[in-house]
Amino acid sequence: MATIAVIGTGYVGLTTGACFAHLGHDVICADIDEEKIARLKEGQIPIVEDGLDRVVAEALSAGKIRFVVGATNASEHAEFHYLCVPTPQGSDGRADLRFLEAAAAEIGPSLPANSVVVNKSTVPVGSTEVVAKHLDRPDVRVVSNPEFLREGTAVQDFLHPDRVVIGSSDQEAAIRVAALYSKVRAPIMVTDPVSAETIKYASNAFLATKLSFVNAIATLCEHVGADVNDVTLGMGYDTRIGKEFLKPGPGWGGSCFPKDVAALARIADDYDYDFALLREVLNVNEAQFQRTAQKVIDALGPDPSSKKVAAWGLTFKAGTDDLRESPAIEVLQRVSGSGAQVVAFDPAIPSEIPQLPLVTVESDPLVAAKNADVLVVLTEWPEFKFVDFDQLADQMRGRTVVDGRNLLDRSTLKRRNFEVIGIGR
Numbered sequence: 166m167a168t169i170a171v172i173g174t175g176y177v178g179l180t181t182g183a184c185f186a187h188l189g190h191d192v193i194c195a196d197i198d199e200e201k202i203a204r205l206k207e208g209q210i211p212i213v214e215d216g217l218d219r220v221v222a223e224a225l226s227a228g229k230i231r232f233v234v235g236a237t238n239a240s241e242h243a244e245f246h247y248l249c250v251p252t253p254q255g256s257d258g259r260a261d262l263r264f265l266e267a268a269a270a271e272i273g274p275s276l277p278a279n280s281v282v283v284n285k286s287t288v289p290v291g292s293t294e295v296v297a298k299h300l301d302r303p304d305v306r307v308v309s310n311p312e313f314l315r316e317g318t319a320v321q322d323f324l325h326p327d328r329v330v331i332g333s334s335d336q337e338a339a340i341r342v343a344a345l346y347s348k349v350r351a352p353i354m355v356t357d358p359v360s361a362e363t364i365k366y367a368s369n370a371f372l373a374t375k376l377s378f379v380n381a382i383a384t385l386c387e388h389v390g391a392d393v394n395d396v397t398l399g400m401g402y403d404t405r406i407g408k409e410f411l412k413p414g415p416g417w418g419g420s421c422f423p424k425d426v427a428a429l430a431r432i433a434d435d436y437d438y439d440f441a442l443l444r445e446v447l448n449v450n451e452a453q454f455q456r457t458a459q460k461v462i463d464a465l466g467p468d469p470s471s472k473k474v475a476a477w478g479l480t481f482k483a484g485t486d487d488l489r490e491s492p493a494i495e496v497l498q499r500v501s502g503s504g505a506q507v508v509a510f511d512p513a514i515p516s517e518i519p520q521l522p523l524v525t526v527e528s529d530p531l532v533a534a535k536n537a538d539v540l541v542v543l544t545e546w547p548e549f550k551f552v553d554f555d556q557l558a559d560q561m562r563g564r565t566v567v568d569g570r571n572l573l574d575r576s577t578l579k580r581r582n583f584e585v586i587g588i589g590r
């Protein structure tokens with residue numbers, strides 16, 4: 166078993182550290198956020214992620230995981246150093262590598278000889294070289310090992326991945342990193358660093374393309390009178406297409422897809438390839454935010470400023486508290502821009518959020534719906550399906566539901582005289 170330092174204890178780093186500890190390795194997780202580390206030392210999990218609390222608690226009590234402030238305090242003791250720091254979108258669309266470069270420069274001098282630095286952050290092609298340059302340690306190999314976990318099922322995805330991708334120009338280093346996953350039953354693919362980096366961006370861009378495609382089909386369904394649920398079901402039976410990622414919605418978002426699609430489009434620009442398809446994927450998504458918001462505004466009728474909207478869902482998907490680039494925020498910014506009062510509920514968000522200064526947040530879906538003219542569903546939290554719809558009808562002033570996820574049962578709502586406006590049906 167190996168000693169692994171994890172630099173950056175966020176959604177990816179904490180999952181990576183806890184899961185490697187679960188697999189039997191000795192893990193030291195580092196972050197610059199002192200409060201986060203203090204909470205983790207107490208066994209408190211700073212994010213909503215199914216099963217993560219259990220894996221961390223188990224690793225803490227087995228003495229398999231430690232939490233420290235400052236990357237060097239972790240790295241000076243480890244054989245492998247996983248970089249899991251943010252790579253946000255820069256102002257020009259490119260990935261901003263400042264955190265990655267700073268972390269590499271910080272740990273470089275204190276790395277034990279012949280250790281391996283592994284980049285798990287999502288980075289543009291050539292970043293393995295950039296990390297090596299900032300480490301300034303010719304004896305240390307840098308390997309790319311992109312992460313494909315999904316928030317909401319991160320622990321499951323890490324321990325049971327579809328594949329593990331390792332990009333290295335040094336075969337021995339690749340074999341050492343592959344050995345860390347010896348207890349994981351998944352295909353391990355070893356390639357060169359540039360291909361590994363491209364696999365990650367291409368995968369996210371493909372998934373985003375699938376979602377924009379299905380949202381465009383949903384719009385077409387509205388025009389021709391087809392039901393997108395049936396259309397996607399019929400498409401998904403074709404194994405070449407598959408059933409996954411065929412659900413229409415209010416637009417896609419999250420901390421990864423928007424920045425990764427923009428970064429891939431930028432990489433194409435940098436190499437003089439006009440990746441027009443990707444630009445259109447982004448345009449369709451922007452239009453989907455607007456279309457969803459417009460459905461709510463239209464449902465309010467004249468003088469939206471005298472009306473109230475209840476919004477169910479703020480996070481970018483169910484099962485997480487992550488609000489980064491959430492489609493719900495995109496839609497609600499536009500709805501509050503119409504002058505309507507907006508009151509929201511989300512099971513993972515206890516109070517008001519800075520991204521929506523005009524939106525009140527309640528701790529109960531029915532309280533949020535009180536006197537609302539329109540209800541809009543923006544995140545696919547399963548509990549929304551089990552709200553007491555008789556009480557909902559009593560609470561609301563109006564009878565319109567804009568179901569941005571096609572989540573709620575239409576006949577249940579129609580029996581209570583609700584008009585249901587879905588996506589693509």
Ligand SMILES: NC(=O)c1ccc[n+]([C@@H]2O[C@H](COP(=O)([O-])OP(=O)(O)OC[C@H]3O[C@@H](n4cnc5c(N)ncnc54)[C@H](O)[C@@H]3O)[C@@H](O)[C@H]2O)c1
Pocket residue numbers: 172173174175176177178195196197198201235236249250251252264267268271285286287288312313314315316420421
């Ligand atoms: N969130 C996802 O679902 C997901 C999935 C796959 C890949 N990724 C990629 O993984 C990377 C991390 O994403 P995330 O969502 O975990 O980010 P995050 O913001 O949740 O966590 C990053 C952590 O790094 C810490 N940090 C920054 N600089 C540091 C330093 N010098 N030393 C120690 N800690 C430092 C921050 O304080 C933060 O806690 C990104 O490149 C992202 O694109 C994310």
